[in-house]
Amino acid sequence: MARYTIDEGSTTHRRLRWGLGSLAAAFLVVLPLMIPSVAQIETITQIVCYSVAILGLGLLTGHCGQISLGHSAFVGVGAYTTIILVADHGWPYLATIPVSIVLCLVAGALVGIPALRIRGLYLATVTLAVAALFPVLINQFPSFTGGPNGKFAAEEMTAPDWFFVNPYTPTGPPTDHYYAILVVAALMFLIAGNIVRSRVGRAMHAVRDAPLSAAAAGVRVAPVKIFAFAVSAAFAGVAGSLLVIQVPAVSDARFDLYLSIFLLVALIAGGSASIWGAIPGAIVFVVLRTYIADWAESLDLLSGRPDGGQIVGIMSGALLIAFVFLLPGGVIDGLARLRRRVVEIVPRPPRDWERYRNATPSRTAQPAVRES
Amino acid sequence: MTNDLLSLDNVTVRFGGVAALDKVSFTVRGGQVAALIGPNGAGKTTAFNAISRLVRPAEGRIHFDGKDLLRLDAAALSGLGIARTFQNLALWPGMTVLENVMVGGHARGRVGFVTSLLGRPARREDGELRARAYAMLDWFGVSDVAHRECKGLPFGTLKRVELARALISDPTLLLLDEPAGGLAHGDVRELGELLLRLRDERDMTLLLVEHHMQFVMGISDYVVALDFGRNLVAGTPAELRDSPELVEAYLGTPA
Structure with missing residues (x-):
């Protein structure tokens, strides 16, 4: 039993949410100023970038029940869009994000079309083909993409002069990038939350749980699935652009099938039912990809072996199995359970529901007025 | 005719x-x-x-x-x-009872794919639907489970929830x-x-x-x-x- 109970929507609840929200925001703002190391700031920035990609995958897989192994390609489309526009056409970094969004919306909608007919393992296979195809495509057009040599922008994104971070310290530029990325990511979380809580989000949940029932209740399943794919891909594309804002260099090898698999593992580890699962998911992702990979390469056992990094794949597989059995709701669900031990938020009946009491079937004395 | x-x-x-x-x-x-x-x-x-x-x-x-x-x-x-119920129930186990009923009102909703990105239109629209759905559940005597997931609720309760889901579309x-x-x-x-x-x-x-x-x-x-x-x-x-x-x-x- 919980130690405290709080009514949902009560003043206490609102104050608590505002308080914790501001605290978290303040923490995220102060965070880079407290750490002196460039590498650590970059790790945190990576976590923020990848959380947007995992958030997008969560909208599709966690909220709409469609699996995708093609998200590495969407992250790649976003990254290449930004680097090409910046390096070859002199665009400002942030201005490239809307272009990434539009391109990924289209690409996502196209990839979503097969999902109208197939699901589960078969859908995974089709989207896997997208992931496999992307690096090939990149290498087909080296004049645009730099091919296997990758592509670089000569100048990093710089903060405007009025910005409070001093750019002439070693941690200045990465801190600037962190803030820009953080603001965009926060906006993406806001949008994801809005979608999930709206009529469209409910339709996505209904499609996830029972598509036929959803159709019978008036939900147009096909557009909902396409929307989920398109929006999810757009989130991944934004993540790709953000990665380029952090480090203005792109190569095809970063957007291979492994990235897709890691994103999926991170999503499940973080928890796919809530949008906030993307944050622990991104932490798991970056820890696996950087720390564990570095550690594996430093092992004597594997040193000199070109496939030393494969141990990360094995470990993430083991991690996935462990989560499915031990904590199927992911880290975020575990945290929610812990929280419920301390404080229970009691849901309240919707405001003014009693006004509609008379509109329910048989309390009406006379035939009800049709509202439509 | x-x-x-x-x-x-x-x-x-x-x-x-x-x-x-x-x-x-x-x-x-x-x-x-x-x-x-x-x-x-x-x-x-x-x-x-x-x-x-x-x-x-x-x-x-x-x-x-x-x-x-x-x-x-x-x-x-x-x-x-036209609304219908099913012999073996058409509900969504991972959603709360209240949300299940609200899905029944989907066709009357106006918030589309673009407006769903903004918070305000959905909040305004859902306020009324949520209240109507709750009133409907209350009338069927099952509002005490409104915030529970459908998963694991007794069949008789779910039958009422499904009827409420069908009736909410009027x-x-x-x-x-x-x-x-x-x-x-x-x-x-x-x-x-x-x-x-x-x-x-x-x-x-x-x-x-x-x-x-x-x-x-x-x-x-x-x-x-x-x-x-x-x-x-x-x-x-x-x-x-x-x-x-x-x-x-x-x-x-x-x-």
């Missing part, structure tokens, strides 16, 4: 080589409680699925309120004023597949009263598939009996009560 709300005209549905429905025709008039009866496998649920566009008839026509239903898809029916025609199935004796009587009230007070037309004969005969204005996917007899309960065809279909021919 003036008052015909729903009409099936020579509807045939085939599953592989088997005709689940074979040239079935019947008409439901506005303001009626109509019932589809027949032994197991007679095609009652298939007829429901054809009306709600979940199976495609090979032949025949289905009209609702002057509109050709076969030219529409399943998702369009809710907006036209339908003109309500299709009920075995509404009395699995209900206790007292609940069946209560359900009958509810259905008659929907007809009388909300001007609703009801079509039900039901095995509970006493219940059907007690509340229906018009009964259509099917057997082996074909029309058997149709008429008022009084006309059908002693119909030899019906007795034969249920009990077999006397030896």
Whole structure:
């Protein structure tokens, strides 16, 4: 039993949410100023970038029940869009994000079309083909993409002069990038939350749980699935652009099938039912990809072996199995359970529901007025 | 023809080589409680699925309120004023009971893909729907589970939730597949009263598939009996009560 109970929507609840929200925001703002190391700031920035990609995958897989192994390609489309526009056409970094969004919306909608007919393992296979195809495509057009040599922008994104971070310290530029990325990511979380809580989000949940029932209740399943794919891909594309804002260099090898698999593992580890699962998911992702990979390469056992990094794949597989059995709701669900031990938020009946009491079937004395 | 709300005209549905429905025709008039009866496998649920566009008839026509239903898809029916329940429940286990009912009001919602990105329109729209859904659950006596997930709730509770989900769209025609199935004796009587009230007070037309004969005969204005996917007899309960065809279909021919 919980130690405290709080009514949902009560003043206490609102104050608590505002308080914790501001605290978290303040923490995220102060965070880079407290750490002196460039590498650590970059790790945190990576976590923020990848959380947007995992958030997008969560909208599709966690909220709409469609699996995708093609998200590495969407992250790649976003990254290449930004680097090409910046390096070859002199665009400002942030201005490239809307272009990434539009391109990924289209690409996502196209990839979503097969999902109208197939699901589960078969859908995974089709989207896997997208992931496999992307690096090939990149290498087909080296004049645009730099091919296997990758592509670089000569100048990093710089903060405007009025910005409070001093750019002439070693941690200045990465801190600037962190803030820009953080603001965009926060906006993406806001949008994801809005979608999930709206009529469209409910339709996505209904499609996830029972598509036929959803159709019978008036939900147009096909557009909902396409929307989920398109929006999810757009989130991944934004993540790709953000990665380029952090480090203005792109190569095809970063957007291979492994990235897709890691994103999926991170999503499940973080928890796919809530949008906030993307944050622990991104932490798991970056820890696996950087720390564990570095550690594996430093092992004597594997040193000199070109496939030393494969141990990360094995470990993430083991991690996935462990989560499915031990904590199927992911880290975020575990945290929610812990929280419920301390404080229970009691849901309240919707405001003014009693006004509609008379509109329910048989309390009406006379035939009800049709509202439509 | 003036008052015909729903009409099936020579509807045939085939599953592989088997005709689940074979040239079935019947008409439901506005303001009626109509019932589809027949032994197991007679095609009652298939007829429901054809009306709600979940199976495609090979032949025949289905009209609702002057509109050709076969030219529409399943998702369009809710907006036209047709709602239905399912024999084995069409609910969403991972959503709360309240959200389940709110999905029933989907067709009336206005928030689209673009406006869903903004918070405000959805909040404004959902406020009323959420309150109406809760009031509906309260009326069915199940508002205490409004914030629980459907997963694991008792069948009787879920039946009420599903009825609330169907009614929240304020339908003109309500299709009920075995509404009395699995209900206790007292609940069946209560359900009958509810259905008659929907007809009388909300001007609703009801079509039900039901095995509970006493219940059907007690509340229906018009009964259509099917057997082996074909029309058997149709008429008022009084006309059908002693119909030899019906007795034969249920009990077999006397030896």
